[in-house]
Amino acid sequence: MNLSKLVLKNFRNYGTKEIDFHPLVNVITGLNAQGKSNLLEAIGYLSTLSSFRGAKDLDMVRWGCPYFFLEGLIKKNTGDYTISLGYNLENKKLLKVNGSARKKFNEVLGILNSVVFSPEDLNIVKLGPAARRKYLDGEMMQLFPTYYFTLMQYQKIIQQRNNLLKEIREKKQQEEMLDIWDEQLGENGAKIIKKRLEVLQKLAPLARLTHRKITEGEEELEITYESVDQEEILKKITWEKIKEILHTMIRENRKNEIIKGVSLFGPHRDDLKLMVNGIDVRKFGSQGQQRTTALSLKMAELELMKSETGEYPILLLDDVMSELDEKRRSHLIAMMGDKIQTFITTTDMAFHFREGQVMKVFQGEIKYLNV
Ligand SMILES: Nc1ncnc2c1ncn2[C@@H]1O[C@H](COP(=O)(O)OP(=O)(O)O)[C@@H](O)[C@H]1O
Ligand SMILES: [Mg+2]
Structure with missing residues (x-):
């Protein structure tokens, strides 16, 4: 696409x-602070309806203006699509696909698929479990719009359940009130875990393959789903089984959860275990190994989207060129640039590509350069 x-x-x-x-x-x-990343952010927004830099909608409205508007024309195997998005300072959002209004986010997610590479990708490997869940969920939301819906619902359940746990701790509520929330957590939590396991079964081999390529066969990357003390979940993949296991965990730990006032079990606590040649690369990997692992994970994302949707997503490379030496830059462009539409922000032009265009950004103005 x-x-x-x-x-x-x-x-x-x-x-x-x-x-x-x-x-x-x-x-x-273009030079720094001219609007290069802003442009990539706009493209990403059409894809995921959020900023890949984690900015709030409000912050993306041009200072002194009452709204922003974005429209993209997307060409896919299945046809052409126009996505139109408006956001105003009263926090109202307008979504349209091919000119007709859409109410729900998940009716727009998945039309323009994208993968972003940025220097922060290293965080997927280095930081805590939340960064890895975000990586996996971000990919899945684009591929499976109903997953987004389940995830949002689950987050609400956890929030309300946590409130209730605190109220029970403070003796403002009866413990029995938890039963209904346990049921909800089990149902939705199991849906999320099941889907993540399914996706991982495809993603892990793709990442292993890319990793092998990048390291010229020297390193083996192994990714597994780490669920809080629930080894069993990995073996018993039916939704009912996962739900049962979650329920048992919650029941056995009810007292503890009330004392802590938070939900301690479920997909909101899970993690991805990343092993390179048998070593936990999250904690013990060298900087280079962590970088390569992050790159493998991102490249696997591209391949998974291709295998799920039949076409490659677009690729956004924000400031990654300066991190790579010239040989690797050209290698990356050669791998991507012939088959994937790629948007690259960079302050210098020290790399080559076969087919494409160069734009120069200066204070929000854009000029096409001859190459
Ligand atoms: N909401 C906004 N309204 C107007 N200008 C903004 C807004 N948000 C950021 N900017 C400006 O955008 C510029 C940063 O653009 P960015 O794309 O991040 O730079 P770079 O070209 O280095 O990637 C800054 O000069 C900043 O002042
Ligand atoms: Mg930038």
């Missing part, structure tokens, strides 16, 4: 802009 046209109005430091993109490599160059 590719994004052939983007319209921006009042997004970050852009006024009204209409940009045509090349179906392969699009290099976005």
Whole structure:
């Protein structure tokens, strides 16, 4: 798939802009703080309806303006799609696909699939479990829009259950009130775990393969799902079984959860275990091993999307060029640039590509350069 046209109005430091993109490599160059990443953020927003930098919608409205608007023309195997998005300062959002209004996020998610590479990817390996759950969930939300819905529901359940646990601790509520929430947690939690396990069964071999390639066969990456003390979950993959195990855990630990006032078991606590040549790379990997692992995980994302949807997503490379030496830059571009529409922000142009265009950004203005 590719994004052939983007319209921006009042997004970050852009006024009204209409940009045509090349179906392969699009290099976005310019000095610091000119709007390179802002442009990538706008593209990513059309895909995931959120900022890959974690910014709030409010912060992306151009200062002094009442709203932002984005529109993208997407060309896919299944046809052309126009996504239109508006957001105003009264926190109202407008979503349209091919001109007709859509109420729910998950009706728009999955139309434009994207994967972002950025220097922060290292956090997937280095930081705590939340970063790894975010990686997996982010991929899954794009591929399976109903997963997004289940996840949102689950988060609400956990929040309300946590409130109740605290109220029980303070003797404001009866302990029996928990039963219904335990049921809800079990139902939805098991759905999430089941789906994650299914996805991981495909993602893990893809990541292992890429990792082997990048390390020229020197390293083996093994990814497993780590669920709080629930070895069994990995073996018994039916939804009913997972639900049963979750229930047992919760029942046995009820007292403890009330004392702590938080839900201690379920997919919101789970993690991905990352082993390289038998060593836990999250804790003991060298910087280089951690970087390679992060890159393998991201590249596996691209391959998984391809195998699930039949086409590659678009690829956003934010500032990763400066982190790589010249040989690796060219290697990365050669691997991606011939088959995937790629958007690259960079301050310098020290790399080569076969087919594409270069745009120069200066204070929110865009100029096409001849290459
Ligand atoms: N909501 C906004 N309205 C107007 N300008 C903004 C807004 N948010 C960020 N900016 C401006 O965007 C610039 C940063 O753009 P960015 O794309 O991150 O830079 P870079 O080209 O280095 O990637 C800064 O100059 C900042 O002042
Ligand atoms: Mg930037």
